[in-house]
Amino acid sequence: MEKLRIAVQKSGRLSEDSLKLLKECGIGVPNGNNQLKINAENFDAEILFLRDDDIPEYVQDGVADIGFVGENVAIEKNKVTEIIERLGYGKCRLSIALPKSKKRKKIKDLDGIKIATSYPFILSKWLKQNKIKAEIHEISGSVEIAPRIGLADAICDLVSSGSTLFSNELYEFETILKSEAVLISGKNLSKKRKELLDKLLFRIRSVRKAKYNKYVLLNAPNESIDKICAYLPGINSPTIVPLAQKGWSSIHSVIGENDFWNVIEKLKTAGAQGILILPIEKIIE
Structure with a gap:
């Protein structure tokens, strides 16, 4: 059975963050006692532990299908690879x-x-x-x-x-x-490995999107709902649930990390009460 071959830096901060991301994507990487190749858990993949400078060449030559590497290394080595995802860490x-x-x-x-x-x-x-x-x-x-x-x-x-x-x-x-850290790919992935890569990218994007958003719950008088919802676009639109207290509703939505404090201040001014903020583990669209 074909597996997606994933190259990861064998030591250093980029290695730690890349393995953490794989774990957040539900992919287990067992402790290999300094092995250079390990089968991943819960996903059809092999993890190859390599020197960061070698990863672009290994991906170009098809030894690895994809690789987690610093963008600076990917560009400097000038191999025939493609940046398929920016990962937001290792800046x-x-x-x-x-x-x-x-x-x-x-x-x-x-x-x-x-x-x-x-x-x-x-x-x-x-x-x-x-x-x-x-x-x-x-x-x-x-x-x-x-x-x-x-x-x-x-x-x-x-x-x-x-x-x-x-x-x-x-x-x-x-x-x-x-x-920053990027995910690079070779040019000639088989159909099966391309399908596995698409599944991995779906998980990575879901995890990363969740990191930059917060889930917000608040209570508000019904006459303030329209004004509050104007500040809460959410993924599609806010969820509104009537409360037991007549004339009040609970509003649920998602706020982007960059807009968080400005939005919260506007919500309070618009009449929101009991605002509860929760982290999001994953966002599936």
Whole structure:
């Protein structure tokens, strides 16, 4: 029986978050005692644990059907794969950083400098797009030390909090790529594996949509229902249930995380009482 072969980074934060997402999708990944391949539980899939840099090539070559990987890695490796879903975690940015002693005001000031990076493909493409002639020095490991030892004038590296730059007396000059975890796929999945992938994507989207929404229940006098419902579009429309107390109803709906506090304030002003907010585990549409 064919199984969907899923590549996951074998260690690190991206690995933890990817396995957590699979679990939230009802897919069990047993502890494999450092095994490189494990059969998933409750889903026809195999989990392959790989180095993140190897995942795009394994997916391109058909060893894995899909892979959880950072967008920066997927782009840098430039393999024949397709980003089929953005996952919303593992967010970071690829930026050019300069020594604090070398202040530059505009991008064109990068002309003629030497930049150390582990991302030569992405950096080269960005320099070309911006018509900047700079020398790229490819390096692996501790890129941020390059300016201090005279290896380069600047670096291009991943930035999250910025603390590493600060400790090495660097400042973030320009962001050239915003990255997050993505799901990539190969081009030649069989019919069965494509069906399994569609099922997995359905689960992932249901879980992710739930994370960005809250379920709201409230009581309101009937004369306020129209005004309150104007603030509660929900998935289709709010649910209204008459209460035992005459002239009152209970209203149920869904609020997006980004609009949450603004909507709640409007609901209270419109006459809502006893507002109850609940997390949503999954949203099935």
